[in-house]
Amino acid sequence: MDKVKTREPIRAPDVEGDRKLMELVAAEDPRAQSTLVHRLLGRVQRATRALLRERADAEDAAQVALLEVLRSAGSFRGEGTIESWSDRIVIRTALRLARRRVTSHGRIDDRAEPDRIAGDDEADASLARADLPRDLQEYLRALPEARREALVLRHVLGYSVAEVAELTGVSPNTVKDRLLAAREELRRMIRRDHLIHPRAARKTA
Amino acid sequence: MNDAAYLRWQAIVERETLGEPISSDEREFRGDFEAEHPECAAETEAWSALLGALGGDMPEAEADDDLAAKILAAARSTSTSAGPFASARDAATTSAGPFASARDTATTSADHVPRASISSATSGTNATSTTSPPLASVHALAPRRPIAAIVGGLAAITAAAAALALWWSGAAEDEGPRPTIADADSTTPPAAHTAPPVKIPDAPTPLAEVEPVIVAMASPGRLQVDGVALGVGMSLGEGATIQADDGACLVFRGPFAAVCLGAGAEARITGARGGVREVALTRGRLVATLDPVGPGQSFTVTTSAGGARAIGTIFAVEVAGPTIDVGVVEGKIEVRKAGDAGAHPLIAGERTTMADPAVTSPLGGDLSTWSKGQAEISALWKGDADAAHLSIGEAKGLALAIDGVALPAQGELELLIAAGPHALTSRGARGEARTRTIVGDPAAPTRLGRAELGARAGSRPSAGEPPSVGSIPPSTPAPPEKPSIDELRRAAADARGDRRWQDAAAAYRSLVDAYPSTPEADNARYQLADLLRVRLGRPDAALEQFDAYLARGGPLAAEARVGKIRCLQALGRSDDEAAAIAEYLDRHPDHIEVDKFRKRARELAGR
Numbered sequence: 001m002d003k004v005k006t007r008e009p010i011r012a013p014d015v016e017g018d019r020k021l022m023e024l025v026a027a028e029d030p031r032a033q034s035t036l037v038h039r040l041l042g043r044v045q046r047a048t049r050a051l052l053r054e055r056a057d058a059e060d061a062a063q064v065a066l067l068e069v070l071r072s073a074g075s076f077r078g079e080g081t082i083e084s085w086s087d088r089i090v091i092r093t094a095l096r097l098a099r100r101r102v103t104s105h106g107r108i109d110d111r112a113e114p115d116r117i118a119g120d121d122e123a124d125a126s127l128a129r130a131d132l133p134r135d136l137q138e139y140l141r142a143l144p145e146a147r148r149e150a151l152v153l154r155h156v157l158g159y160s161v162a163e164v165a166e167l168t169g170v171s172p173n174t175v176k177d178r179l180l181a182a183r184e185e186l187r188r189m190i191r192r193d194h195l196i197h198p199r200a201a202r203k204t205a
Numbered sequence: 206m207n208d209a210a211y212l213r214w215q216a217i218v219e220r221e222t223l224g225e226p227i228s229s230d231e232r233e234f235r236g237d238f239e240a241e242h243p244e245c246a247a248e249t250e251a252w253s254a255l256l257g258a259l260g261g262d263m264p265e266a267e268a269d270d271d272l273a274a275k276i277l278a279a280a281r282s283t284s285t286s287a288g289p290f291a292s293a294r295d296a297a298t299t300s301a302g303p304f305a306s307a308r309d310t311a312t313t314s315a316d317h318v319p320r321a322s323i324s325s326a327t328s329g330t331n332a333t334s335t336t337s338p339p340l341a342s343v344h345a346l347a348p349r350r351p352i353a354a355i356v357g358g359l360a361a362i363t364a365a366a367a368a369l370a371l372w373w374s375g376a377a378e379d380e381g382p383r384p385t386i387a388d389a390d391s392t393t394p395p396a397a398h399t400a401p402p403v404k405i406p407d408a409p410t411p412l413a414e415v416e417p418v419i420v421a422m423a424s425p426g427r428l429q430v431d432g433v434a435l436g437v438g439m440s441l442g443e444g445a446t447i448q449a450d451d452g453a454c455l456v457f458r459g460p461f462a463a464v465c466l467g468a469g470a471e472a473r474i475t476g477a478r479g480g481v482r483e484v485a486l487t488r489g490r491l492v493a494t495l496d497p498v499g500p501g502q503s504f505t506v507t508t509s510a511g512g513a514r515a516i517g518t519i520f521a522v523e524v525a526g527p528t529i530d531v532g533v534v535e536g537k538i539e540v541r542k543a544g545d546a547g548a549h550p551l552i553a554g555e556r557t558t559m560a561d562p563a564v565t566s567p568l569g570g571d572l573s574t575w576s577k578g579q580a581e582i583s584a585l586w587k588g589d590a591d592a593a594h595l596s597i598g599e600a601k602g603l604a605l606a607i608d609g610v611a612l613p614a615q616g617e618l619e620l621l622i623a624a625g626p627h628a629l630t631s632r633g634a635r636g637e638a639r640t641r642t643i644v645g646d647p648a649a650p651t652r653l654g655r656a657e658l659g660a661r662a663g664s665r666p667s668a669g670e671p672p673s674v675g676s677i678p679p680s681t682p683a684p685p686e687k688p689s690i691d692e693l694r695r696a697a698a699d700a701r702g703d704r705r706w707q708d709a710a711a712a713y714r715s716l717v718d719a720y721p722s723t724p725e726a727d728n729a730r731y732q733l734a735d736l737l738r739v740r741l742g743r744p745d746a747a748l749e750q751f752d753a754y755l756a757r758g759g760p761l762a763a764e765a766r767v768g769k770i771r772c773l774q775a776l777g778r779s780d781d782e783a784a785a786i787a788e789y790l791d792r793h794p795d796h797i798e799v800d801k802f803r804k805r806a807r808e809l810a811g812r
Binding site: 028030033034037038041045050059062063066067070136137139140148151152154155156160161176179180182183184186187188190191192 | 218219222223224244247248251252254255256258259260270272273275276277279280281728731759760761764
């Protein structure tokens with residue numbers, strides 16, 4: 001729990017400046033578009049990489065999401081920061097693509113590789129790079145997408161339970177259930193599979 | 206440690222899971238508690254590792270200039286008559302980025318080609334390889350796969366190849382309207398610059414249920430399948446006729462079943478799909494060792510005079526000329542004489558003949574001994590560890606055993622074993638024994654010649670033996686003091702790792718006895734029950750432990766109820782089984798196996 005990452009600090013709001021910037025973006029001003037894309041891209045990539053298992057999918061999602069942000073600039077009302085306004089577009093876009101990818105891969109795996117869950121070698125490599133024990137990698141691969149989303153949004157991107165509920169279109173209690181279910185499943189796996197035994201740890205390292 | 210402390214720890218953990226803050230006192234309590242309870246500590250560590258991994262591949266804060274330039278170029282290039290961001294909508298619709306690249310092409314193709322051919326794309330190949338998926342999968346299967354995965358993978362290959370063939374054969378003929386990605390997912394028409402939608406052919410006939418059967422043990426050149434010598438690790442399918450000059454074993458998966466043929470036996474696999482397995486025995490004898498099968502699944506051995514159908518059991522059939530014997534070592538089967546409408550139950554310890562299945566007698570003699578020995582050997586292939594190939598040279602005058610399981614004395618022998626260390630014991634004619642550790646390596650066969658097998662007096666090896674062939678550590682010695690929870694858990698895990706099931710069970714019992722009210726003891730009860738049921742074939746004893754676990758409750762309650770059901774099924778207590786299923790369905794309506802047990806409940810109700 002000590003390693004939980006929080007959302008990066010949001011810059012001090014410049015309400016008027018932001019509103020002006022978005023007006024220019026909505027008018028397809030190239031410099032304004034460039035300013036906005038450069039301002040948001042790192043944040044958008046962070047979110048999409050957390051939500052999508054494959055890096056290439058995350059890049060796709062970042063592109064799609066930022067194009068959507070540019071397209072929607074005219075709807076910005078200046079009632080918060082550009083970041084918080086765009087976050088919702090980005091997260092929803094990423095979630096939509098993530099769910100579509102999972103559906104697609106799930107269909108593939110059902111037919112062709114029954115012992116694989118996501119079928120994504122790139123995601124496997126990413127987990128291996130993270131030095132995650134093999135058993136936990138398998139847990140993460142098998143983690144239902146809704147629970148994974150809840151975990152990422154709450155513990156990686158730092159949204160509150162209420163915000164996660166709003167972003168994912170479910171009730172706060174459902175979000176809590178998903179988080180607790182993810183933890184419960186981990187507990188079952190550890191107790192069922194002897195995960196803590198040193199030999200198991202070495203085997204999975 | 207007591208239940209209240211555990212509940213407090215659990216409450217703290219739940220709040221952390223929800224992202225709620227905890228006080229310093231609570232943090233301190235949690236640390237102290239976990240110092241005494243390794244399972245709880247492991248859970249916390251694993252949770253932190255998971256969250257770290259979920260956020261571990263984050264980009265640096267600075268944006269990628271190339272990517273930004275691409276996005277801006279796309280935004281500008283689409284600011285035309287179609288509206289400035291048509292491509293964004295299209296891209297979202299097709300789930301591919303708007304910037305065509307080799308990777309995008311591969312992904313898009315992979316998303317849209319027929320299901321059977323997609324396996325190659327998921328294996329990391331490029332778009333061109335989607336035309337030859339079975340080969341890609343074959344290579345991916347090669348040695349480093351669990352036994353289960355080998356079988357599952359082969360099933361996938363079979364299914365993929367068959368489905369692909371069907372698709373190819375059907376694609377040219379059927380050019381009728383088919384859904385497209387755009388049709389399926391969006392009302393937005395694709396923009397002119399996007400790739401045309403790829404048609405999705407109708408789903409091919411699902412042949413994925415066809416199961417391969419793997420040769421798990423045989424003597425080199427002594428197992429003929431349709432006239433061709435087949436070696437260990439190779440697969441055969443439905444319709445294959447097998448002639449075993451020496452003893453040989455075959456393995457099915459999902460659910461597990463092993464069929465060991467006696468020397469001189471001849472059989473044909475007449476069914477191997479969808480969990481419905483059927484072996485026609487025409488000569489000699491076989492023993493089938495099965496995990497309980499699910500609803501709609503069965504395992505049947507047929508002969509010229511009738512058949513024997515099992516539901517989770519160990520049984521043997523012997524065809525010796527006109528006499529056909531059937532014996533049950535464990536569980537229960539149904540014996541049906543050819544031409545008879547009714548089936549005759551046969552339970553553990555009984556034998557009968559196909560000529561008159563209503564008449565039973567105690568199982569004993571050679572068939573009983575042989576069946577039990579083969580059933581023990583079959584346990585070698587139950588796990589899901591990586592499969593390794595072991596080749597044993599002729600060991601005349603030596604009785605060999607792996608992990609305490611006696612191997613048949615039949616000259617050279619090849620078999621699959623789980624990767625990792627195993628205890629190989631060779632015993633000479635005068636009883637002198639030598640036990641060594643051999644290491645199953647999934648990457649290369651392990652070959653043992655006479656030199657490695659030679660028996661000497663005493664079981665302790667001399668100093669200076671090669672590292673891959675060393676001594677078996679003695680059984681866990683009795684410690685002078687009460688061992689800790691962690692020590693007992695390690696002892697159990699060590700024993701499990703070495704497949705010393707009895708030792709593992711003993712360690713779990715010790716843990717339960719010494720620390721009865723700890724969460725580790727609760728978990729040990731479940732593990733003990735599982736061992737008793739699956740590894741030691743003692744459903745009655747397992748049932749007691751499952752009940753004990755359920756009486757206290759715990760995170761594996763659903764699994765424990767499933768185990769209890771299987772025990773009752775193995776014991777033939779149908780009424781109790783039905784009640785246990787009803788309780789399971791009531792308490793765990795979202796558990797993964799509810800569909801299976803709903804069907805089973807209907808079956809039981811229909812009896």
